[in-house]
Amino acid sequence: MDPGIRVQELNAWFGGTQALHDIGLEIPSRQVTAIIGPSGCGKSTFVRCLNRMHETLPNATVKGKVTISGLDIYGKGVSPVTVRRRIGMVFQKPNPFPTMSIYDNVAAGLKLNGFSNRRQLDEVVQRSLEGAALWDEVKDIMKKKSGASLSGGQQQRLCIARALAIEPEIMLMDEPASALDPISTSKIEDLIFQLKQQFTIVIVTHNMQQAARVADLTGFFLMGKLIELDKTEKMFTNPSDKRTEDYITGRFG
Numbered sequence: 010m011d012p013g014i015r016v017q018e019l020n021a022w023f024g025g026t027q028a029l030h031d032i033g034l035e036i037p038s039r040q041v042t043a044i045i046g047p048s049g050c051g052k053s054t055f056v057r058c059l060n061r062m063h064e065t066l067p068n069a070t071v072k073g074k075v076t077i078s079g080l081d082i083y084g085k086g087v088s089p090v091t092v093r094r095r096i097g098m099v100f101q102k103p104n105p106f107p108t109m110s111i112y113d114n115v116a117a118g119l120k121l122n123g124f125s126n127r128r129q130l131d132e133v134v135q136r137s138l139e140g141a142a143l144w145d146e147v148k149d150i151m152k153k154k155s156g157a158s159l160s161g162g163q164q165q166r167l168c169i170a171r172a173l174a175i176e177p178e179i180m181l182m183d184e185p186a187s188a189l190d191p192i193s194t195s196k197i198e199d200l201i202f203q204l205k206q207q208f209t210i211v212i213v214t215h216n217m218q219q220a221a222r223v224a225d226l227t228g229f230f231l232m233g234k235l236i237e238l239d240k241t242e243k244m245f246t247n248p249s250d251k252r253t254e255d256y257i258t259g260r261f262g
């Protein structure tokens with residue numbers, strides 16, 4: 010197996026409080042790995058450690074090794090900005106740039122990187138919006154309407170398009186559908202299924218049915234520890250650890 014992401018002895022803190030304890034796992038490339046577990050168990054902290062976002066929070070520290078296609082992202086001299094360019098992230102609450110047009114939302118990252126050729130920008134914007142299953146809905150309005158004018162589900166797909174535009178290898182999604190209605194949720198789930206042909210996807214979800222539907226692998230976290238990570242089907246039918254079984258059968262959490 011070619012690990013898209015290898016995590017070794019990862020520990021993370023907020024001030025003196027340890028949020029992650031000795032996490033070790035391998036996330037296969039071009040598959041979907043879901044992270045589940047009760048609120049506060051460290052799911053968001055974990056994914057933020059995968060693109061060096063954790064360290065941007067006040068008093069937050071991290072120790073350990075995260076390797077992405079052979080690059081130790083916490084290695085000496087590795088720039089967090091470069092790391093974040095290779096790893097797209099989508100959050101629970103869609104966060105388009107509200108005053109920018111739909112087009113500019115998608116083009117923003119490229120423009121920041123000095124990309125200015127109109128025709129190439131048009132191409133990337135179209136490809137990204139198509140990749141996020143939003144193109145047909147916005148192609149006639151994307152230069153006039155703002156990101157904020159879209160529905161919640163469309164805004165989330167716009168955020169996915171914005172992440173796709175910088176051509177990342179990995180997409181991190183922290184509860185990307187939990188603020189959305191069921192139809193928008195199912196569109197996002199279909200989209201995840203498409204995207205995994207090209208990207209390594211890590212999705213945090215508190216919705217176990219969602220994990221069962223979209224994920225190839227599922228990892229269960231509890232109190233900052235990884236309890237187990239296995240094929241989704243096994244996790245939901247025959248987990249190895251009693252605590253996983255208790256959680257998925259609704260005995261706590």
Ligand SMILES: Nc1ncnc2c1ncn2[C@@H]1O[C@H](COP(=O)(O)OP(=O)(O)O)[C@@H](O)[C@H]1O
Pocket residue numbers: 023028046047048049050051052053054055066
């Ligand atoms: N910005 C923060 N400052 C201090 N503590 C935090 C912060 N964010 C999260 N925590 C704490 O870290 C632990 C893990 O939180 P989090 O990763 O958000 O869990 P989850 O995403 O599974 O709900 C919790 O105990 C939470 O209270």
Ligand SMILES: [Mg+2]
Pocket residue numbers: 052053054
């Ligand atoms: Mg969270």
